[in-house]
Amino acid sequence: MRAFAALLERLAFTPQRNGKITHLKQYFSATPDPARGLALAAITGDLGLKAVTPSLLRGLAAERVDPELFAMSYDFVGDLAETIALIWQPASTTTDVPLPELVDELTNTPKSQLPARIADRLDTMSANDRYAYLKLATGGLRVGVSGRLARMALADFGSLPLADVEEIWHGLTPPYANLFAWAEGGEKPEAAAHAPFRPVMLSTPTDLAALSGYDRAEYVAEWKWDGIRVQAVCDQGTRRLYTRTGDDISAAFPDIIDALDFDGTLDGELLIKRDDIIAPFGDLQKRLGRKTVSRKMQESHPAHMRVYDVLMWEGHDLRALPFAERRGQMDQIIKTIDQPRIDLSPLLDFATWDDLAALRADPPDTVIEGVMIKRRDSPYLGGRMKGPWFKWKRDPMLIDAVLMYAQRGHGKRSGFYSDFTFGVWDADALVPVGKAYFGFTDDELKELDRFVRNNTTETFGPVRALKPLKVVEVAFEGLNRSPRHKSGVAMRFPRISRIRDDKPAAEADQIQTLRDMLD
Amino acid sequence: MSTASGLLEIRPEGLYCPPGGFYIDPVKPVDKALITHGHADHARAGHGAVMATSQTLDIMAIRYGEDFTGSRQIANGTQTVNDVSVSFHPAGHVLGSAQIKITHKSTGTAVITGDYSRQPNPACAPFEPVPCDILVTEATFALPVFRHPDPLGEIARVLASIEAFPDRAHLIGAYALGKAQRVIMLLRMAGWDCPIFIHGALQRLCDYHIDQGVPLGDLRPATIDRGKKSDFAGQIILGPPSAFAATWAQRFPDPVICFASGWMQVRARARQRGVELPLIISDHVDWPDLTQTITELNPAETWVTHGREDALLRWCELQGRTARPLRLLGYEEEQD
Structure with missing residues (x-):
């Protein structure tokens, strides 16, 4: 437990991905099975302990501490598990109980006996262990490690190809002993589960100049739809919908799951489609990140899958076939599936790269964010390699905005003001419209940092308010309506593309310019 | 308690001792100040006269320049200031830090802790418990969640x-x-x-x-x-x-x-x-040391200065101790 508690502590305070991966790898190599696998499951949220509720914890605290003192403490600390961990009477001697023993106990103790059992455990732990234990028991570790990042650390730890780890991940269950055995030189585990995730094939960016070096005849093209890339699987009756990083989002899209009435694995774009109209990305966002979805939401925001590729079909692995052959089979497959929620992304008709440029410049639908270009002979390969598939995105939207607030960055950017909030004019006042923390070069970062230091009007904790002087060109990929933002709009992937020292702040854009960009 | 009222009172400049005619750690310039330690919100420049440990006086001179006060007096044993006798005792907080003990023959003894710590600190002398009628204690970390580790x-x-x-x-x-x-x-x-x-x-x-x-x-x-x-x-x-x-x-x-x-x-x-x-390295008492110090000294009254006064007052109430908040202004949330 002590090692796990120390790991959580370091992860919670390490902002950089690489730093987190280092901590995870060190933990994996220093910790035996099954503790490391249980820790991994706890971090990725796959442990599934449910019995310990906040009210149970409050009850424990009330038995030990004066309620007024507890309330004052909770008010100051702001986190229930942390308050209890700190306020609990320290143990005279602490025992380092193995993590598996604690997980087993939390899983199997009858609910009526759980409070007393937990109190006993807290009595023999250090404060740091108490915190980790209570977080483990209640779930929600909040250490900023996604499932993807944990898998990257594991792949790195065992020098395994990430794609292979992703492919078998969903077939494995905690404590992942076979996975760790593989990482340490043993056999690769069989992908035992039904409906496994297959690593997704990704593309690299291109433009007209680069494309002119390629033979047009060797490529086909199709629209790049602005939804999220998904993989839909039905394997002997088990149905799953995965994101392109292998996260299982089946529960949020029962409408799609219902339509997976086949045996195979399809690659496509998840969209919201009402009749023949594809809805903007913002509509899809309302359905993402949910554990469940109401019937009402399914009716008002019906999900749709537009298919790009087929990986498996009726027991056959088609990934080694050339794209042109897979595509040829897809026409028939989509007809066979015969579900209105599933259709095929059409191929584009073009003779030259210039023709394609013209199509890209004027797409028939606003929910198209560019074109995909695929080599006819490309097999389906997991990962991102240069050559077989290209994405040629629509030019980003641009706006000239004024820097309003700045905050310092972390790690390599420690000491630099690198996180910016920018705004545009609404009559005489600036209204914040977004945040950006990349897009600039190292030299530009230094220039911006100097500007922040010399032009601060006020500080709010770590945030500095700035004189409205610095104009930057902000590039972004799309714009959604957002009632949560004061401006009423939310940008996708905003970044600072240029510093406009040539432009006085008064000539930055007006909010109306952004509103006009909403479709 | 009636004995208490005559020895110390709150003025806008800070804690004042009427029979002694001096302030302790005043937040504004005054004629005569007794200073517990060299941190900026306790030790300010511009007083007419300052009495402190020789190390605190040195530190104030390093921070503010030699002319930080009109005159200096090194605390040394028990000294008489007007109608009271004062003495300085190590507080274990920083180099030169002291508690100030004030005794008046008819009203009793008060100890103003300043900031203090009871953890061993290789950079300064350890805290010395000083029996008193009134303990004026800091309360920077006065919440039961604060237990400083080794x-x-x-x-x-x-x-x-x-x-x-x-x-x-x-x-x-x-x-x-x-x-x-x-x-x-x-x-x-x-x-x-x-x-x-x-x-x-x-x-x-x-x-x-x-x-x-x-x-x-x-x-x-x-x-x-x-x-x-x-x-x-x-x-x-x-x-x-x-x-x-x-x-x-x-x-x-x-x-x-x-x-x-x-x-x-x-x-x-x-x-x-x-x-x-x-x-987690602190130069202040944590909750166990703070409550233990009050229990150990067992003063007739406990006065709570800057920090989390409410929690410490609540604890005193639960213990049946007489306590009052001073709610001194001018001390920022203690830097530690």
Whole structure:
């Protein structure tokens, strides 16, 4: 437990991905099975302990501490598990109980006996262990490690190809002993589960100049739809919908799951489609990140899958076939599936790269964010390699905005003001419209940092308010309506593309310019 | 209690002793001030006369210049000031820090703790319990969630982190008076014999500690001109926390930001400051030491100055102790 508690502590305070991966790898190599696998499951949220509720914890605290003192403490600390961990009477001697023993106990103790059992455990732990234990028991570790990042650390730890780890991940269950055995030189585990995730094939960016070096005849093209890339699987009756990083989002899209009435694995774009109209990305966002979805939401925001590729079909692995052959089979497959929620992304008709440029410049639908270009002979390969598939995105939207607030960055950017909030004019006042923390070069970062230091009007904790002087060109990929933002709009992937020292702040854009960009 | 009222009272300038005609740690310039220790919100420049330990007087001169007060008087044994006798007793907070004991023959004895700590601190003399009728105590960390761990355990975490990230510099934020020297001494006790690099703002107070017999070891300026970034890989650098927001931090390779403070007990506090390695090292009493000190001294009245007064008053109420809040203004949330 002590090692796990120390790991959580370091992860919670390490902002950089690489730093987190280092901590995870060190933990994996220093910790035996099954503790490391249980820790991994706890971090990725796959442990599934449910019995310990906040009210149970409050009850424990009330038995030990004066309620007024507890309330004052909770008010100051702001986190229930942390308050209890700190306020609990320290143990005279602490025992380092193995993590598996604690997980087993939390899983199997009858609910009526759980409070007393937990109190006993807290009595023999250090404060740091108490915190980790209570977080483990209640779930929600909040250490900023996604499932993807944990898998990257594991792949790195065992020098395994990430794609292979992703492919078998969903077939494995905690404590992942076979996975760790593989990482340490043993056999690769069989992908035992039904409906496994297959690593997704990704593309690299291109433009007209680069494309002119390629033979047009060797490529086909199709629209790049602005939804999220998904993989839909039905394997002997088990149905799953995965994101392109292998996260299982089946529960949020029962409408799609219902339509997976086949045996195979399809690659496509998840969209919201009402009749023949594809809805903007913002509509899809309302359905993402949910554990469940109401019937009402399914009716008002019906999900749709537009298919790009087929990986498996009726027991056959088609990934080694050339794209042109897979595509040829897809026409028939989509007809066979015969579900209105599933259709095929059409191929584009073009003779030259210039023709394609013209199509890209004027797409028939606003929910198209560019074109995909695929080599006819490309097999389906997991990962991102240069050559077989290209994405040629629509030019980003641009706006000239004024820097309003700045905050310092972390790690390599420690000491630099690198996180910016920018705004545009609404009559005489600036209204914040977004945040950006990349897009600039190292030299530009230094220039911006100097500007922040010399032009601060006020500080709010770590945030500095700035004189409205610095104009930057902000590039972004799309714009959604957002009632949560004061401006009423939310940008996708905003970044600072240029510093406009040539432009006085008064000539930055007006909010109306952004509103006009909403479709 | 009636005895209490005559000995001390609250004025806008701070805590005042009418029979003695002086203030203790006043927040505004006054004619005569008794100063517990050299931290800025307790020791201000511009008083007519200051009485303090010789080390506190030296520290005030280092910080404010030799003319920081009209006249100085070194606290030495029991001295008479007007109708009261005063004496200074170690508080264990920082070098030179003292509690001030005031005795008036008819109204009794008060002890003003100033800031104090009961953890061993290799950079200053240990706290001395002084029996009294009125205990005027600080309450910076007066919540039952504050239990300061063994500071050597915290230092061990820094050394483990250096092992994990040998290419990164470790920047420890520590206030210039007291905390910085204590952290250096703890690092030395933990076996860190390498040079420790310090920000220019720490130089004179570190030099003064060495003069006073606190062996800080090999200290070097962290401000070498044209020093290569990589020179600082795997090294420990100390600076005042304010420097971390300045361009100063930019010279170090991918720094791990550490901060040595009692506030680091609370995760949200550490995150707000952008701290990657919080070190819970405090120069103030934690909750157990604070309540234990009150129990041990068993004063007739406990007066609570700056900090979390409400929680300590609640505890006194539960213990059946007479207590009152002073609600002194002018002390910011204690830097620690």
